[in-house]
Structures are given as C-alpha cells and as structure tokens.
Amino acid sequence: MYYYIINPAAGNGKIDKIQKRLKGIIKRLGIEGEFVKTTGAADVYKLTNIALDKARNTIVAVGGDGTVNEVANALVDRKAVLGIIPIGKTNSVARTLGVFSWEEACQILAARKLEKIDLAKVTTIPQKPSQKVEEKYFLTSAELGFESQITKYRVEDNSFYKLLFARKVIKEVFKNHTEKITIEVNGNFTATTVMFTLIVSNCQISRQSKKFRPNPADRQLDILLVSKLPRWQLIRNIMAIIDKKYEDLSSTSIFKAKSVKVITPTPQDLSIDGEIFIQTPVEIEVVPQKLKVIVGKKRSF
C-alpha cells in the first residue's frame, strides 16, 4: 500500500497544477494509496511515522529535496521503502536516483526497482557540558559558508525564479562569506584554509557538474572545499557559482571520506537543503546501505 506525503509548498505550489493528472496516472498504473498534505517541515516526519504505524510499506515523498530528506530521516532503521515524485525547486536526490519528472516518477514507482543507498549523518560536537548532542540524517548535502546562505534560494529550472536567484547570488557573493576552517578527514589528515564555501555531499549536487558526482551507493561522502577567491575571480566565475559548479575553480579541493569533522574558530551555520540546521563544530559520517529506495533505470550509480 502506497502512502503519498505531499508538500503543497514545493515548487511554488506545483501540486495544485498537476494533482488531477497525477492521481489519474497513479490510478491507471495501479499504485493508488492514501494522500496526505503537510502544513510544515516538521509534519513530514510525523506523517511518515503515522504511515509506518499503519504498516504502509511504501512512503512516497511528493516534493523537493527537503521533503525527501525528512521522509528519509523517519525511515532510518525501518522496513518501509522510499519513493519520490519530484516537484520541488531542487530535486537532486530524485535525479541521482534516476527520476527526472513527476510523470516518469509514477512509471518508476509502478516498476518498483529497489536499491539500498547510503545516508549521511551529521552530529554536533558540544563545546560545553550543558550543550546537547544533536543529530540528523541527510541524503543530499550539508553546506557551510556562502552556499549555506544562498542554497535556500536555489532553483534548478530556467524559469523567472532562476533570474531572481542569479541576482541574489551576485548580491551575496561580494559579502564577506570567508572564515578560517579546518576539516579532519577520516582521522588521517587535516586540511586548513580560509573558506568561501564547503559542501559535504552524498548525492549529485548540480545538474551541470560533470566531475563532482557523488555516488549514494559508494559508502563514501564527497567533500568540496572552496577557498577564498579574489574579487576578480568571483566575477569571472559567477556562472559556475550560479550553477554550483565549483570543481573547475583553482581554489577548490576535493576529497572522499567516510567521516569528516568540521571545525571553525567561531560557530558557523550549517544548512541541509536550505534549512539552517545546526552550528559548527560538527562531525559528518556516512552510514552505508541505510535506506531502501525505488530507483529508475537512468540512475547515476
């Protein structure tokens, strides 16, 4: 039995435009189920747990990366399977799993090809005994510095919103988003720099990126650390920054890791899917084969 969790705010209310057709296709393919709508991010976790209590075996996130991550968090160590109907502003998880449109997603759900994939887990490192340890799983990426400030405005299509996003990037890029950072990778080495941005990723982060393509089934995280850039280089590379295609910049470092500690002199906001979650210092580790997902033939791993 399928359980569809719809985020009505995803993709600027895209569900309102497609709901009738979506339900029609779902009925035709014989994958009907219960439809529920969220009223906020916290709802997704609660609704997923309600579905699990009702012994639903397939939970379908109808939304963007944020909705998918919330469902994934609730499915950790549970038997149910995650399906995706991508209607968000960013759909990098769906794309990595080979789901490129909501219409195609229905066919993929009906075909029900399953794969086990890795999750990443971020844990805070308390600086005082009174501080609580917080933790969260994610499928996509954790971001620090410039990207954590800008990521909530990101859109993947070529709509009017992308133009607004480009304007926002140009405005933000010249603000002082630099901070000294040390990352400790696998306990083997430390890398220190003045950071522009840091991305720790489990899934592909950019449609344009050809070289930096994290694989959610390789039991590793991919780290992209961009050091401070001179102003002229920021201007020259503005299109790469808009497309989140940092790997060609000379100030970029790339590592693969099973775990990474992120340490900054002062606490910095770490975002996961556009939401500021916690502040540094944190430890991020890969948790292999933690989630069962329905994938398409064109998946990237």
Add this chain to the structure above:
Amino acid sequence: MFKKQEENEIQSSETIVGTAVKLRGTLKSEGNVKIEGNLTGEIKAGGDLLITSTAEVKAKISAKNVTVSGVVNGNIEAQEKLEITESGKVFGDITSNILVIKEGAIFSGKSIMEVKSLEEEKEITEPEPEYELEENKKD
C-alpha cells in the same frame, strides 16, 4: 602545452588539494591525486599523482605514476614512471621503473631504477617451446 597536459590530468583526479589549502597528515586515495597547495606528511595514491608548480610538499610519497612540477622534500616511490618537469624540484631519494628529468628541473638525492635482470627478461620473452618436449617424448 604543459598547462594543457596538466589540465587533462586534473580532470581525472579523484582527490584535489587546492592552492590555498594546508594539509597535514596521511593522504590516502585509490584514484588519482592532484596537489596544488601545501602538504606535510605522507601521500599514498593507488593512481597517478600530479604535484603542480604551486605545490610545496614535505612527504613520503608512493603512487603509480608521479609528475612533479612543484617542490618536493621527501622520498618518492613510483611504481611505473616518475617525471620531474622544467619547474620541478625534488630533494629526496626516488625509486621508479622509468625516470624522466626535464631540462631546468632540480633533483638532489639517490635514484634507484627497478630494472628487470637480463635473465628475467629472457624468461619472459623466450619461453621454452612445448612441442619440442612432446617430440622428445616420442623418440
């Protein structure tokens, strides 16, 4: 020309240490590695290693093929080929099967080339023909 070659190698690098990064410790990678910044410790690469002209490395190094265009203080072990380019400086002992030192490069240390002995090569290139043994048996 050389820049183009470097760029091609960059494209296939799994691990990159950027120009403004200081790395301390042991860097292990199953794939190709490119160092553009500052590294102190050890490098163990299963693939090729490229140390660019901006890099300063104080490390014990082992990799399949090694190209040095920056400064290396430490011993280098290349399973196949070691190349020190025009801008490269190596202060340490080196071990490789093939060694290329370009004009203008600096190398100060001992070089060991792992060359197969003549007898080993003969065994590989001239195996005993099996049919002769068969004929001997018939006689």
